[in-house]
Amino acid sequence: MTCLRQLWARLPRPLFPNSVPPASNVTRSMNSEGQKWLWPANRTAAIYDAFERQNTRKAAICMIFSTSKLLQPSQVKRSLEILQRRQPNLRTCLQPKGKILWHVQKTNPAINFQVLEPQDDLGSLYEQVLGKPFSYSDSVQWRAGLAYRGSHQHNTPFPHQYALVIHIHHGQCDGYDVIKSQLWFSDILDDILSGRRINETPLCTYRENDDVKSLMEQVKIRLLEDPHKIDSIRRT
Template sequence: MWDEVLEPQDDLGSLCEQVLGKPFSYSDPVQWRAGLAYRGSHQHNTPFPHQYALVIHVHHGHCDGNDLIKSQVWFSDILDDILSGRRINETPLCTYRENDDIKSLMEQVKIRLLEDPHKIDSIRRTQPSEDRTPLLMKIAGKPQIPETSTGYVIRSFIPQVMNKFQENAKAAGISFNSSIIAAINTALVELATEAGLSQDAYKVTFGHMISLRIYLEKSATHRSGLYGKMHNHSSTLSKNTRDNFWEYATQLHQELRSAIKTGLALQQDVVSTMDNSEMTPDEIVANTCPTLCDYLLSNMSTPISAGKDQPENIILEGLYCLGRVHNFHNITCYIVRYKDNYSGTLNYSKQFYCSDTVNRLFDTLLNVIKAVS
């Protein structure tokens, strides 16, 4: 059995717990789990009166977040064609690969690293230390009753503010990803300062997901598979970074761009694999340290032209990404852009944080973005 489809429900929270609450293992025959939650009838919206939330959880060995976001847009379009009685276009939208191209790429990186042992040591020094304490954890403290589960804070960004923010980033020659990371770092430092942790400079260590597709030859169709790799990076900023935000964001962007250009994420992954060569994939996952980084960011966007302009039966109103992260990270931020709509979720381990702390972080992040836009 490759899939598990749950019965439709009325309670979205309960459905999310059922879909996301049960993890997949490497040997699990079930590759994805999904369910629908009825969100009510809105007769004033006459063309599309009935609203549902589709919750889908996919085995991470099968695809990455980039695939999953795109697939929901494709699914909505295909379903609209079916309900409209139109002929389905059977042209492949993507091509699933067994990641042989990635294995070959990583093997080339390994060969080059083995020729330079000093390089391997320098790569190790770019990785965060396991004995560090994330900045937010220093100022918030642990919950009174820690839980081994994931909590979610979900927000929608104001489109006009985000568009202005992205325009400023583009004018400064900065990617949206770099500017969002700069804003999160600034928000963390401002929370630390407000909490009385006063320092001249703060070091924020984060992981951000990059797509290894950028290192491969162009493909006629989208490459589907697990192409996401986490690049760990540390950044130093002052408590007054908001005052010179775009200067800081420019510097950070240059650092991240250089790391991507030199393939540092690939090198970090290869060295980590070499250092844990005696462990099985399940053992590596089981021994993941959730406090390595202050946070992890995954920024997923669909093409601005994605989705039909005038669907007849189904309209996709928004996309949100949730992750069962508590075994792997203390806090993970997902940003999803669909057309002009931006959504964000902070997925956090209830072992380390309470909802008030994470909501304060999100509020401060939104405030920073608005102030510098």
């Protein structure tokens, strides 16, 4: 696969304590819709969300790839479903709770995937996938569009060319995540087409804000009980 553009952004944790309202002002819960309120968005995520609300600054990746046989849309959709299960950022979205913007993780997120009319114009493809801003009511804040670009007999043994555009909320992932996700998608699709076994194990699990604060406090207590370990960490 050849990547033409890679502009995603990692799900950011608050870096500065004063940059977000105190988490104690917000009730931690798992609501009836099956979602976890992870942590308050920091200023960077809030800025990108403002861009998204205005439908201005967009982030996307585009992959151009060729295959020996015609692809089935179900093969691409399954690859995206597996990628979403492995990559926790793709199961999250930004939602307001009161006056505070939060990162939220969905229990059963949807797949926003569509097959577009065959076309060779990448500009038109980008417009179809990126032209509409995400909504707070969306179960996930990313979407993908696949278009067949025609047969290129000179490129045998891989004559069939496709373009896949993925648009994701810029407050959810960064460039590193985008590169890794692109590589994972490529590997997953290749495994599906080759009939190989696929690893669907999630890369990690996101914890809710209060859980993270509790774990950090436990680490702090253990470090304070072992001054030599603190010195060792400082030296490294």
